[in-house]
Amino acid sequence: SAVISQKPSRDICQRGTSLTIQCQVDSQVTMMFWYRQQPGQSLTLIATANQGSEATYESGFVIDKFPISRPNLTFSTLTVSNMSPEDSSIYLCSVGGLGWETQYFGPGTRLLVL
């Protein structure tokens, strides 16, 4: 398994601003993922964070809105840009992929946009 931490754990932001969420893993992992969980909803995959290359985004998510960095095998960031109240969600990172049958999730970042 892996120990995953996220910063910040929660934040309240004003519309039009941006927030960068950090995800740190205690071991090197092949794949890191970012999910969004809107209030009362299930998890939706935003993108796969690829080390050394651009992230792979799912349908409905674009790089301009959710830029992702992955500078090494233990760290990734997700930025929520030009926020609106509709971006209020829990954002979770997870790790897994090839050789890992299971994905492990971080504790999540609870974002409220006013």
Next chain:
Amino acid sequence: AQSVTQLGSHVSVSEGALVLLRCNYSSSVPPYLFWYVQYPNQGLQLLLKYTTGATLVKGINGFEAEFKKSETSFHLTKPSAHMSDAAEYFCAVSDNSNTGKLIFGQGTTLQVKP
């Protein structure tokens, strides 16, 4: 394309009663199947998983699930509910490829009454 359907967005049981949370999946390849639990204001925790081998899998906290290929189901059960089991439960499927992607069901909220 893969999909997951959880029947019943809310399930209520009495303490000590059987817990049954239903999950059906659609997959064109042999799936990997997972159940995750999310306690209030926390991230996701893996309860159990099926990848290959024995179709009845046991997880943490007394939960188990049975993979039934003929019924495309992976229902979660626990013989006797405890108050601490009250949480949100998510069924998820992976296509066991090296993409590592998880597709989640809509979730089931389990309420345990005293």
